[in-house]
Amino acid sequence: xxxxxxxxxxxxxxxxxxxxxxxxxxxxxxxxxxxxxxxxxxxxxxxxxxxxxxxxxxxxxxxxxxxxxxxxxxxxxxxxxxxxxxxxxxxxxxxxxxxxxxxxxxxxxxxxxxxxxxxxxxxxxxxxxxxxxxxxxxxxxxxxxxxxxxxxxxxxxxxxxxxxxxxxxxxxxxxxxxxxxxxxxxxxxxxxxxxxxxxxxxxxxxxxxxxxxxxxxxxx
Numbered sequence: 370x371x372x373x374x375x376x377x378x379x380x381x382x383x384x385x386x387x388x389x390x391x392x393x394x395x396x397x398x399x400x401x402x403x404x405x406x407x408x409x410x411x412x413x414x415x416x417x418x419x420x421x422x423x424x425x426x427x428x429x430x431x432x433x434x435x436x437x438x439x440x441x442x443x444x445x446x447x448x449x450x451x452x453x454x455x456x457x458x459x460x461x462x463x464x465x466x467x468x469x470x471x472x473x474x475x476x477x478x479x480x481x482x483x484x485x486x487x488x489x490x491x492x493x494x495x496x497x498x499x500x501x502x503x504x505x506x507x508x509x510x511x512x513x514x515x516x517x518x519x520x521x522x523x524x525x526x527x528x529x530x531x532x533x534x535x536x537x538x539x540x541x542x543x544x545x546x547x548x549x550x551x552x553x554x555x556x557x558x559x560x561x562x563x564x565x566x567x568x569x570x571x572x573x574x575x576x577x578x579x580x581x582x583x584x585x586x587x588x589x
Contacts, residue, residue: 403588432445434458438505439527441547442519450553451517452528452545452587453486453496459589462486462494463528463543464515465489465510467553469562471543472510475589522548525570529554531584532572533577540577544584 378513441452449466460478465471474494482498488510496506501521508515513570529544544554554565556577568575573584 435480435482435498436501438501439522440519441519441522441526441528441545442503443547444508444515444517446515447516449515450545450547451494451508451519452522453494453519454528454586454588455498456589460484460486461528461538461587461589462496462543463530463587464492464494464510465543465545465553465555467555467564469555470511470513471555471562472508473543474508520548522546526550528587529568529573529584530587531568531573531575531582533580535578535580535582538578540582542575542577542582542584543587544568 378558380497383501435455435458437456438453439454441450443450449464449470451462451464453460453462455478458478460476462474463471464474470487472490472492474488474492476486476494478484478498484494484496484498484504484506485492486496490510492508492510494506494508496504498504504519510516517583526546526548530547531540531542531544533540538558539560540556540558542556543553544552544565546552546568550570552565552567552570554568555562556565557563566575568584573586575582575584
């Protein structure tokens with residue numbers, strides 16, 4: 370019995386050790402299981418994909434209206450004068466050599482400042498308004514081709530016309546007053562052209578066959 374005491378004690382110690390090992394293993398599994406349950410999911414939620422936004426359409430540049438103004442100048446060969454009056458997108462022009470060749474032309478002005486003006490006799494003016502300061506272009510009339518530049522006119526320069534009947538004769542006159550005060554015009558008497566007498570640029574008054582007529586600014 371004395372010999373069995375130490376053996377019994379050893380066996381009891383082994384049983385206690387096995388019990389503690391078993392207990393530690395069980396506790397570790399529970400702890401790990403609990404840790405797994407409490408930890409956030411390892412599968413990350415997908416970030417919301419930003420919605421592609423269509424770019425806002427750029428506002429269309431506003432078009433500036435063609436300014437109302439008058440223009441007057443000479444052809445490049447200095448043989449004739451030309452004046453153009455613009456109002457509300459419409460244009461009227463007068464080509465005149467001061468002797469016997471003239472034409473009144475009309476038409477629209479495009480948003481980009483270009484214009485094609487025509488006359489009943491077949492004359493054609495093609496011009497372009499540049500920065501609101503001048504009109505450059507060409508005139509085709511009576512078989513001739515003329516290039517011109519007409520600068521913006523400041524009163525009293527510009528375009529004038531007078532029509533009247535004097536002593537049973539019908540008069541129709543057109544005048545271009547240039548910025549240097551020079552006047553170029555034709556006065557028709559019953560359809561026959563001749564150089565026009567000068568008008569008073571301040572009042573437009575002109576004397577024809579002893580009668581006073583008034584030439585007035587021309588607009589479309």
